[in-house]
Each structure stands twice: as C-alpha cells, then as structure tokens.
Amino acid sequence: MLVLVSVLASFAQTNEKFVKAMEQKLVGYDSVRSNEGLQEVANSFERIAEAEKIQWLPYYYAALSNVNLGFNYAIAAGPMGGNADKVDPLADKAEKLLNKAEELSKDNSEIYVVKKLIASLRMLGDVMNRYMTYGPVAAEALATAKKLNPENPRVYVLEGSDLFNTPEEYGGNKAEAKLRLEEALRKFEAFKPESSIHPTWGMGQAKYFLSQIK
Amino acid sequence: MRSVSLGLLFIVLSSLVFFADAQVTISGKVKDRKKPVAGVNIVLKDTYDGATSDSLGRFSFKTSEKGDFVLAASYVGYNAFEQKIKIGDDAITIDIVLKEEVTELNAVTVTAGTFEASDKKKAATVLDPIDVVTTASANGDITGALKTLPGAQQVGESEGLFVRGGTAAETKTFIDGTLVNNFFYSSLPNIATFSRFSPFIFKGTVFSTGGYSALYGQGLSSALILESIDLPERSSANVGISMLNLSGGIQQLSKNKKSSWGISYAYTDLSLAFAVIKQQQDYTKVPSYHNADANFRVKTSNTGMLKYYGYMSHNKLAFTVNSIDSIGYLDKFAQKNTNFYHNLSWRESLGRRWKIYTGISYTNNKDDIKSGMQDEAKNDVLLGGLEFKTFAAENKGNYFNAKLVLEKRLKGLSALRFGSEYNYTNDKLLFTAYDNQQFPANLKENINSIFAEGDIYVTRLLAAKIGARMEHSSILDKTNIAPRFSVAYKLSKTAQASLAYGVFYQDPERRYLPSRSALNYMKATHYIAQYQKVANNQSFRTEVFYKKYEDLIKTSAANGVETAINNNGFGEAKGIEFFWRDKKTIKTLDYWISYSYLDTERDYLNFPSAITPNYVAKHTGSVVVKKFVQKWKMNLNAAYNYNSGRPYYHIGYDTASSVYKFNDRGMIPDYHNVSFSINYLPFIGKKNPKSYTVWVMQVSNIFNIRQSYGYQYSYNGFRKQEIVPPSRMFVFIGCFISFGIDRSDEVMNNAL
Numbered sequence: 022m023l024v025l026v027s028v029l030a031s032f033a034q035t036n037e038k039f040v041k042a043m044e045q046k047l048v049g050y051d052s053v054r055s056n057e058g059l060q061e062v063a064n065s066f067e068r069i070a071e072a073e074k075i076q077w078l079p080y081y082y083a084a085l086s087n088v089n090l091g092f093n094y095a096i097a098a099g100p101m102g103g104n105a106d107k108v109d110p111l112a113d114k115a116e117k118l119l120n121k122a123e124e125l126s127k128d129n130s131e132i133y134v135v136k137k138l139i140a141s142l143r144m145l146g147d148v149m150n151r152y153m154t155y156g157p158v159a160a161e162a163l164a165t166a167k168k169l170n171p172e173n174p175r176v177y178v179l180e181g182s183d184l185f186n187t188p189e190e191y192g193g194n195k196a197e198a199k200l201r202l203e204e205a206l207r208k209f210e211a212f213k214p215e216s217s218i219h220p221t222w223g224m225g226q227a228k229y230f231l232s233q234i235k
Numbered sequence: 236m237r238s239v240s241l242g243l244l245f246i247v248l249s250s251l252v253f254f255a256d257a258q259v260t261i262s263g264k265v266k267d268r269k270k271p272v273a274g275v276n277i278v279l280k281d282t283y284d285g286a287t288s289d290s291l292g293r294f295s296f297k298t299s300e301k302g303d304f305v306l307a308a309s310y311v312g313y314n315a316f317e318q319k320i321k322i323g324d325d326a327i328t329i330d331i332v333l334k335e336e337v338t339e340l341n342a343v344t345v346t347a348g349t350f351e352a353s354d355k356k357k358a359a360t361v362l363d364p365i366d367v368v369t370t371a372s373a374n375g376d377i378t379g380a381l382k383t384l385p386g387a388q389q390v391g392e393s394e395g396l397f398v399r400g401g402t403a404a405e406t407k408t409f410i411d412g413t414l415v416n417n418f419f420y421s422s423l424p425n426i427a428t429f430s431r432f433s434p435f436i437f438k439g440t441v442f443s444t445g446g447y448s449a450l451y452g453q454g455l456s457s458a459l460i461l462e463s464i465d466l467p468e469r470s471s472a473n474v475g476i477s478m479l480n481l482s483g484g485i486q487q488l489s490k491n492k493k494s495s496w497g498i499s500y501a502y503t504d505l506s507l508a509f510a511v512i513k514q515q516q517d518y519t520k521v522p523s524y525h526n527a528d529a530n531f532r533v534k535t536s537n538t539g540m541l542k543y544y545g546y547m548s549h550n551k552l553a554f555t556v557n558s559i560d561s562i563g564y565l566d567k568f569a570q571k572n573t574n575f576y577h578n579l580s581w582r583e584s585l586g587r588r589w590k591i592y593t594g595i596s597y598t599n600n601k602d603d604i605k606s607g608m609q610d611e612a613k614n615d616v617l618l619g620g621l622e623f624k625t626f627a628a629e630n631k632g633n634y635f636n637a638k639l640v641l642e643k644r645l646k647g648l649s650a651l652r653f654g655s656e657y658n659y660t661n662d663k664l665l666f667t668a669y670d671n672q673q674f675p676a677n678l679k680e681n682i683n684s685i686f687a688e689g690d691i692y693v694t695r696l697l698a699a700k701i702g703a704r705m706e707h708s709s710i711l712d713k714t715n716i717a718p719r720f721s722v723a724y725k726l727s728k729t730a731q732a733s734l735a736y737g738v739f740y741q742d743p744e745r746r747y748l749p750s751r752s753a754l755n756y757m758k759a760t761h762y763i764a765q766y767q768k769v770a771n772n773q774s775f776r777t778e779v780f781y782k783k784y785e786d787l788i789k790t791s792a793a794n795g796v797e798t799a800i801n802n803n804g805f806g807e808a809k810g811i812e813f814f815w816r817d818k819k820t821i822k823t824l825d826y827w828i829s830y831s832y833l834d835t836e837r838d839y840l841n842f843p844s845a846i847t848p849n850y851v852a853k854h855t856g857s858v859v860v861k862k863f864v865q866k867w868k869m870n871l872n873a874a875y876n877y878n879s880g881r882p883y884y885h886i887g888y889d890t891a892s893s894v895y896k897f898n899d900r901g902m903i904p905d906y907h908n909v910s911f912s913i914n915y916l917p918f919i920g921k922k923n924p925k926s927y928t929v930w931v932m933q934v935s936n937i938f939n940i941r942q943s944y945g946y947q948y949s950y951n952g953f954r955k956q957e958i959v960p961p962s963r964m965f966v967f968i969g970c971f972i973s974f975g976i977d978r979s980d981e982v983m984n985n986a987l
Contacts, residue, residue: 042283057274057290064276064287072281103771110311149818157468188865 042069043078043218050082051222059090067118078218080122081132087115088138095145102145112143130170131220137162137179174212177205178223185230199234202227259322262295263329264288265308272310272333280305280317298322312336337647337695343725345690345700346733346767367434369861371910372874372935374967376429377440378419381459382876383857385778385812385829386444389878389906390850392944392958394419394428397850398444399782400808400835401456401759404744408459409451410437411542411580413596414658416634418459420550421572421602425947425958426516431548431574436530438464445761445780446735449686449702449719450640450652455741455759455784463578465540466495466532473499477931477969478507480524496531503550514961519613520553520569539583546576555609559949559956560621564608567615571603588644592654598634603627617669621950625669635659648698653687662745678748681709688719696725708742708756710749715740715756721763730768737761743788747799755802758785772818782808787839792888792895797841806837806845826860841886841895849945852878852906870914878906883945887952898952903943910935926974933967936960 046065053062063086070079091111098104116139123132140159144151167176181201187193205227214221265275271292278285279298286296301322306329308316313333320327366380373379378396381387388397395403408418410432420428439462447458467486475482484499503524528546535541553569560566580594607625610616617625640654660680667673688702699722707714721735740756742748760783767776787804790797816827833853838845855878862871885899912933918926936942944958 038283060274061287064274064278064285067276068278068285069283071278072283098771114311153468 039069039073039076040216040218043082046082047218051225053086053089054093056090056093059086059093062086063090070118070121075125077122077125077129077132080118080125081135081220084115084118084122084135085138087111087118088135088142091115091142092138092145095142102148105146108142108146112139112146115139115142128169130166130173130176133162133166133169134173134175134179137166141183172208172212174205174208174227175220175223177201177208178227181205182226182230185234195234199231202231202234206231257301257324258297258299259324260295260297260326261306261320261322261329262293262326263331265292265294265310265331265333267313267333267335272313275308275310275313275331275333277306277308277331280307308333312338335695337692339648342648342692342695343698343723343731345698345721345723345735346731346765369870369872369912369914370859370874371872371912371933372857372859372876372908374429374933374935375434377432377434377437377461378430378459380434381440381442383827383829383859383874384442384444385814385831385855386442386457387831387855388833388850388852389855389876389908390944391427391906391942391960392425393422394430396457396459398457399780399810400806400833400837400848400851401782402848402850405454405456405741405759406459407451407454407457408461410461410544410578410596411463411594412450412592412638412640413578413580413594414453414634414636415576415578415596416598416632416660417574417576417600420548421570421600423552423570424568425944426961431526431546431576432461436463436528436544437461444778445782446719446721446737446763448700449688449704449717450654452656452684452686452704452706452717452739453658453682453741455739455757456782463542463544463580464532465542466492466534467497470495471973473971473973475501475969475971477967478511479503479505479967479969492534494531494533496529498527498529500525500527502526508965508967512962512965515959516554516556516961517565518552518554519567520551522550522552524548524550535581535583539581541581542579544576544578546574548572548574553605555613558608559947559954560624560951561608561618564610564616564618565613566624567605567607567609569603569605571601573601575599590642590644592640592642593638595635595637597636598632600630600632600634602630604630622669623950627667629665629667631663633659633661648690648692650690651687652689652702654685656682656684656686658682658684660745678710678745680742680745680748682742683707698723706740706756711742711754711756713755715758729770730766733763733765733767735761735763735765743799747788747790750799752798752800754788754799755786757787757802757804759783760785773820774814774816776814777812779811780809782835784808784837784839787837789838790840791893792841793893804837804839804842806835806839808833808835808837810834823863823865824860825862826858828856828858830854830856841888843886843895843897846884847882849881849883852881854879868916870916872912872914874908874910876906876908876910880905881945885946885948885952885955899946899948899955901946903945906942907940908935908942909937909940911937926972928970928972931967931969931971935965936963939964 046062050062053059063083066079066083066086070076070083073079091108094104094107095102119132119135119139126132137159140155140162144155144159163176163179166173181198184194184198184201205223209224265272265288273288273290273292275288276285277288277294279300282298282300284296284298284300286294288294303319303321306318306320308331310333312335314336316331316333320329367373367377368375370380370383372383381396382389386398390397393403396406397403398406408415419430422428441460443458445457451458467488470486470488472485473483480501480503482499482501484497486495486497488495504521506521509518509521526548528544530544533541551571555565555567558564558566576598578594578596582592584590605627608616608618608621636658638654638656640652642650642652644650662678664676665673684704684706686702686704688700690698690700692698702719704717705714717738717740719737721733723731723733725731739759739761743754743757762781763778765776765778784806786802787806788799789801789804791800810831810833812831814827814829818825833851835851836845836847858875860873864871880902882900882902884897886895887898889896912931915930917928942960946955947958948955
C-alpha cells in the first residue's frame with residue numbers, strides 16, 4: 022500500500038513537475054522578442070523535451086522559439102528578408118524538433134501551423150530563389166492546419182498576416198487581411214486551450230496587424 | 236494511519252529542505268577554437284537542469300541531482316559536446332570547447348574552372364536557370380547566356396561554345412550525366428544555329444571552363460553539365476504564340492505527387508520574321524521546324540528518382556546566296572534534319588552512405604544536304620571547274636552513351652566516386668558527287684572509360700578533389716590516363732581560393748576519321764588559379780589560367796582532299812578573367828559584368844605555323860542588366876557584348892612545295908552588340924489569376940551596328956567577301972500563356 026502510494030505520488034509529482042516547469046517558461050512567452058530571450062526559451066523547452074521524451078508540447082515550443090529567432094534574423098536583413106546562412110540552420114533545427122513533436126501527436130493542427138511557419142521562414146531566407154518552392158509548401162501546411170481544426174485561431178492570424186505583409190502587386194490585400202484577423206479574434210474568444218500549457222499565442226499579433234490597417 | 240502520513244510528510248518536508256540546501260552550482264565557459272559562443276544549450280542530460288551561455292560564453296545553473304551524469308552542450312552549427320561528470324557536494328566548473336560542424340554550406344567547395352548555376356540552397360549561385368530567358372542577348376538560348384560569362388568567345392558565324400582558345404568541338408555537353416550529341420541544330424554555312432533544348436527543362440547548369448571532374452571526358456576545353464528538373468511543382472498547361480512559332484504543352488503531376496508526365500509540341504516557321512527582317516540569304520524554303528518532346532518522372536522511393544526525356548525534331552530549309560566563285564551565279568544550299576534524342580536516368584541511395592547514379596542516352600540524327608549552283612533565273616547549272624560545288628550528302632548518325640557512377644560518402648563531407656562510361660558512335664555518310672558517283676563512308680567508334688574521384692575534406696576550410704580517368708578508343712586502339720586534381724582553401728566566411736590541374740584527351744574530330752595515318756588522342760593540360768568572394772547577393776571571381784595543347788591533328792591536301800596526317804600540332808592559351816555580379820546595391824536591379832583576356836596560338840590542321848585562330852578575340856566582355864519596374868509590371872533587360880577584333884586568314888595549299896601557305900590575312904574590326912528585351916506581366920496585381928500571360932519583346936543589335944565575322948574566299952583565293960550576320964537587327968515578339976502555375980511566376984519571382 023505504501024509502495025503504491027509513493028509510486029503514484031511520484032508519478033503525479035513528475036507530471037506536476039513537468040506542468041509547473043512548462044507553466045513557468047510560458048509566463049510572458051508571447052512577449053519574448055529579443056534574440057537572446059528566444060534562444061534562452063528555445064533551449065529551456067528543448068531541455069524539458071529531451072528529459073521527458075513523451076511530451077509533444079515542449080518539442081513544439083522549442084521548434085516555435087527557433088522559428089521566431091529565425092524570423093528575427095531574416096527580417097534583420099531587410100523588409101524582403103535574407104540572411105539565408107543564419108536562417109537555414111535554425112529552420113533545420115526547428116524542423117527536427119517539430120518532427121519529434123509530430124511523432125508524439127499526429128494530425129495536430131498546432132503542429133501544422135509551425136510547419137507553415139518553417140516553410141515561410143525558409144522562403145524569407147532567400148525570397149528570390151525560394152518563392153516557388155516554399156510558397157506552396159507553406160500554403161499547403163496552413164490549409165492542413167485549417168482542415169484539422171477550423172476553430173484554431175492561429176490559422177486565421179497567419180492567413181491575415183500573410184495578406185497584410187505581401188505587397189498588393191503579389192496578391193496581398195489589406196482589406197481581406199482585416200477580415201481574416203477579425204475572424205481570428207472571434208475564434209480566440211471561443212477558443213479554450215486543452216490545458217494551461219497548450220498553445221494560446223497569436224492574439225497580440227492579430228491586434229497589432231489590425232491596428233496597422235485602421 | 237494518521238501518524239504514518241504525518242511521518243511521510245515529515246520525510247518529504249525534510250528531504251525538500253535537505254535538497255534545497257544541497258544544490259550544487261555548475262558553471263563554466265563555452266568557446267570554439269577562437270572565441271566564446273553565445274546561445275549554447277547546456278544541459279544535465281535527462282533532467283530539466285541547464286542554462287544558455289551568455290555573450291561571453293558564460294553559463295551557470297544549480298541542480299539538486301547527485302551522482303553520475305552527462306553534461307551536454309549543443310548549438311546550431313557545432314558538433315554536440317558531451318562529458319561525464321560526478322555531482323557531489325562541491326560546485327563544478329567546466330570549460331567546454333565546441334567544434335564547428337562541417338556542412339556543405341560552411342565548408343569550402345572546389346570551384347576552380349566552374350560556374351555553378353543551380354543548387355538553389357547554395358548562396359554561391361552565379362546564374363539561375365531563369366537568368367537564361369531574361370538575358371537580353373541570349374535569345375532564350377542556354378549557350379547565349381553562357382556567352383555573357385567569362386571564358387567563352389562571342390563567335391557569331393557558327394554555333395557552339397568556344398572556350399579559352401578551344402574550338403567549339405572541345406566543349407562537350409552532358410544532360411543528367413550522359414553525353415549529348417547534336418546539342419545544337421545542324422550547322423549551316425556562316426549562320427550560327429541554336430541549341431535544341433528549352434532552358435525550362437533544366438534546374439541546374441554547371442559550366443566548366445577548365446579543370447573539370449574525372450567523371451567527364453572527351454572535351455579538351457570545357458564541359459557543360461546540365462541537370463534536368465525533377466517533379467514539377469504542380470500540373471499546368473502552356474500555350475505560346477509569337478512571330479516565329481506556335482507551341483503548346485501540358486505537365487501533369489499525379490495526385491500523390493510521386494510521378495509526373497508531360498508532352499509539348501512547337502511549330503516554328505520563319506516566313507513572317509523573314510518577310511519583315513531582310514536576310515542576307517534568299518530563301519527558297521524558309522526554315523520550318525516541328526519539335527515535340529515528352530517526359531516522365533517517377534519518385535521510385537524517398538531517395539530514388541527515375542527520369543525520362545524524349546525529343547524529336549524535323550526541320551527543313553533551303554536558300555541561295557550570290558556565289559563568290561562565279562559572278563552572276565548563285566550558290567544553293569538545302570538542308571533537312573531529323574533528330575531523335577532519348578535520355579533515361581536513375582538515382583537512388585543504397586544505404587550505408589552509398590549512392591548510385593546511372594543513365595543512358597540515345598541519339599538518332601539524319602542530315603540531308605544538297606549543294607549546287609544556279610544561274611540568275613534559278614536554274615541549276617554545272618559550271619566547268621566548279622563541279623565540286625554540286626553534291627549531295629546524307630549523314631546518318633546513331634549515338635549511344637551509358638554511364639554508371641557509385642558514390643560512397645565518407646566521414647563528414649568527404650566522398651569517393653567511381654564508375655564507368657561507354658560511348659558508341661556510328662556515322663554513315665553517303666556522298667554523291669555531281670556525276671552521281673557515290674562515296675559511302677562508315678565510322679564506328681567505341682570508347683570505354685573508367686574513372687575514380689575522391690572529395691577529401693582535410694578540414695572545413697581545406698578540400699581537395701583528386702581523380703583520374705582512363706579511356707580506350709576502338710578506332711585509335713589506344714588507351715589514355717588523365718589525372719585531375721584541384722584544391723580549394725577557404726580564406727574567410729565569404730572568400731576562397733582554388734587551384735586546379737588536369738589532363739584532358741579527345742578523339743580527333745570525326746570528319747578526319749578514319750585516317751590512313753595512325754592517329755592518337757589530342758591532349759590538353761590545364762592549370763587554373765581562382766579567387767572568389769560570394770556575399771549576400773554579390774559575387775566576384777577572378778581566374779588566371781594556362782592551357783597547353785599537344786598532339787593536335789595536322790592535315791595535308793597532298794591528294795586534293797584535306798586529310799589528317801599526324802598528331803604534330805600544338806598550342807597554348809593563357810589569360811585572366813573577371814566576373815562581378817551585384818543584386819544588392821540598387822533595389823530590383825540585377826547586373827553582371829564579365830571580362831576575359833585571352834592570349835592563344837596554335838598550330839593545327841592546315842595552319843602553316845602557330846597562329847591565333849580566327850575564332851579568338853584578345854578582349855571579350857559583357858554587361859548584362861535586369862531591372863524590374865513594379866509600376867509598369869515590366870522586366871526590362873539589356874545586354875552589351877563586346878570583343879576586340881579577331882584575325883582572319885586565307886590558307887591555301889601550294890602544290891609545288893606541298894605545304895600550306897597564307898594567301899591573305901588581316902584583322903576584322905571590334906564587335907559590339909547591344910540587345911534589349913521587355914517582359915510584360917499583366918497579371919501582376921490581379922487577385923488569384925487563373926492564367927499567367929507573359930509578353931516578350933526582344934531586339935538584338937538595337938543600334939543596328941555593323942558587325943563582321945571575318946571573310947570567306949573564292950575557291951581560287953582571288954576574291955574575298957565579308958561574313959556578316961544574316962540580318963543586322965532582329966526583333967522578336969511573342970506571348971506565352973500558362974494555366975496553373977509556371978514560368979511567368981518564375982519570371983516574376985526572379986524580379987522580386
């Protein structure tokens with residue numbers, strides 16, 4: 022009896038320890054923007070992921086943080102992107118982590134959202150040469166994310182921000198972007214994350230782009 | 236029970252207190268060979284404990300764990316670091332040295348002599364395939380674009396790539412590894428023909444102007460290595476209409492995206508163009524071409540790819556020009572050509588870092604040529620003393636090439652490649668003289684080759700490529716061994732220096748075979764030094780080279796016909812070349828500048844002594860500019876090509892002394908050509924266009940500058956006549972529409 026209690030207790034404890042550690046790292050996650058900060062959280066999530074090995078969420082956040090770091094580098098080269106030499110290794114790293122997440126959780130809309138981001142990141146590393154290759158890959162991943170969960174607000178945030186960021190000459194459309202972003206906000210209102218550590222990000226971005234359109 | 240729980244609680248509490256007290260600090264510094272590394276993930280394996288190194292490489296974290304653990308450190312671009320540690324009660328200080336990971340991206344690549352225009356992932360790209368169609372002077376022809384790079388001559392009167400003092404026959408072309416015969420349309424007198432293949436079927440181009448790999452042979456000067464595209468992005472259909480041709484095609488990608496097939500057809504007729512643009516030649520049959528091609532591509536596994544490309548072409552033309560041999564008469568020339576080309580290739584990973592690349596190609600080519608003379612009323616005539624100008628020649632060629640390459644990846648980026656190649660040539664010529672006497676000739680040649688090559692990465696910064704090739708020719712009944720060696724050293728993140736050395740053998744040209752004299756291979760030895768610097772959208776490269784020719788064919792006309800007599804010819808070429816491309820300085824403007832200096836002399840064929848051949852200019856240069864104007868939805872392209880004057884000669888056989896002599900020689904003036912083209916993309920700005928239309932207008936020699944390619948002489952050498960382009964200025968207007976996604980997108984994308 023005592024043995025069983027202590028085993029259960031330790032299991033509950035580890036799970037609690039995992040959730041606690043995750044919660045701690047997720048405090049203020051949305052507002053981490055600096056290269057150093059993103060590297061720090063990416064590393065933290067990777068450490069948790071590799072210690073647990075059976076949880077998809079830390080792999081997911083580690084991948085997402087690497088992608089965001091990559092976007093920082095790409096955008097630093099100019100509004101049309103660049104810095105492929107720095108961006109590519111980060112995209113590779115994110116992809117490796119995300120593949121591990123996908124092994125643990127198949128057909129997951131949130132994972133396809135990050136797949137879309139990785140493809141967009143690669144494209145932004147060298148737009149001139151990669152538009153043809155990664156443009157369709159990104160679009161397809163986002164479409165899959167939408168199919169898997171039409172209620173995922175992040176899908177609409179990305180649809181909207183793509184329309185916002187693309188020049189009108191190339192299919193961008195601010196009015197259309199506004200509609201998608203407003204849709205995203207409506208989805209956010211209805212959206213209930215599965216747990217305290219499931220993805221919730223994106224609302225800030227949606228609001229930011231909307232404020233730029235008005 | 237209560238007491239038990241209380242006791243448990245006590246133990247838990249006390250242990251918490253105990254652990255809290257016993258936390259141990261692990262700290263240290265991370266660096267690579269030279270400097271601290273920031274952002275490194277340091278982790279006590281299988282725990283959450285760890286830290287990220289700061290800008291000075293420092294890290295520090297606390298852990299409650301005790302005992303044996305592995306401390307690991309990882310960072311993008313570095314090899315993983317692991318070390319066993321024992322955690323006791325004392326703080327641990329540990330310094331970590333990371334080793335930079337060797338990848339294709341950060342490692343040196345052996346580049347001397349080559350222009351790579353392919354691999355989209357590599358930043359070192361010099362020319363994209365799409366550059367071909369937006370280079371104003373290229374006329375949509377691959378070799379036209381390559382002529383704007385250093386190393387190639389601007390020869391306008393005949394087709395082919397004349398590289399660093401070599402003839403066009405010294406450049407060999409390969410598609411997916413196998414040799415292509417008849418890469419160009421059949422030769423015409425004093426008119427350069429185009430290459431047969433659309434630039435859109437290739438995703439990669441490697442243009443080697445010397446020192447190329449042991450995987451290729453039988454080209455004394457240069458190798459043009461083309462790689463066809465794998466699966467298309469998606470299904471599409473295209474139609475095109477221009478003043479020269481009508482075309483249509485489809486590409487179908489299967490639902491599972493594992494296979495695709497496509498067919499296309501084009502009919503070209505130059506009647507309209509020649510009606511507007513006056514030609515030097517008077518056409519009795521304006522050139523017309525039927526071209527069709529078909530392809531399929533199958534992804535045979537995750538790593539395997541099977542590709543087929545088939546091409547057929549049938550074309551006819553006939554024209555007359557004023558005869559230089561007899562005033563008031565016309566020279567008549569008619570040509571019919573039928574060409575079939577098939578290429579099948581397969582590549583696959585075999586596991587354990589082994590890879591196989593294999594392919595076969597087959598060409599069936601038939602040329603019918605009729606030559607003769609006509610009077611002013613266009614009646615066929617036979618003039619005394621000029622009977623030799625009336626003849627018919629029927630040339631049937633069957634060519635087969637097969638190649639197998641095995642590759643074993645060694646540690647890091649090092650690799651070993653070896654394999655064999657078989658080349659079969661069967662030319663049947665039937666020559667019918669004016670008096671209907673027939674002279675059949677047949678030439679069969681089998682070349683068997685084996686080769687091996689190693690890429691050896693000494694460090695990330697220093698790499699060598701060492702190879703050798705052995706060939707046996709059945710017709711020469713001789714074997715050659717050609718060593719190849721190149722080495723490259725990375726000087727900085729963006730700059731590298733390379734050296735290349737290689738020996739190259741080639742059969743004497745087919746028209747001098749078979750020969751009554753015992754002939755040998757012709758030989759060239761290349762020495763190349765290169766410096767290149769490639770940074771974000773800017774590239775600079777310079778090369779100096781020395782090339783030595785030995786055993787070139789010499790000819791004699793002792794019995795009235797020029798025949799090869801021995802391998803006593805020789806020559807050398809030296810020069811320096813520069814290339815600069817910049818897509819960065821001015822937004823949406825892309826330009827490149829190339830310059831080549833070439834000093835070469837050779838004594839071969841009928842040359843009375845060592846001279847600079849007539850296809851060689853000392854100075855050659857190009858400026859290519861491309862500008863995208865978003866507001867007008869237009870791509871504006873311009874190109875300027877220049878070369879200094881080339882020599883010309885008239886060499887005659889002196890029967891009295893049995894030697895060749897110069898009857899005349901001189902220099903033609905400098906060559907200038909300014910071309911301009913516009914691509915208009917009206918779909919830009921349209922929401923979700925269903926079709927993409929591209930309008931193209933191209934004008935070559937826009938300033939109508941007089942261009943001269945040399946002189947031709949009457950049979951007796953008494954008269955000479957300047958060789959000039961068929962027309963001074965040429966204009967092309969066309970419209971290409973694609974449904975689904977395709978070329979227009981690439982054009983637009985290129986302009987972004």
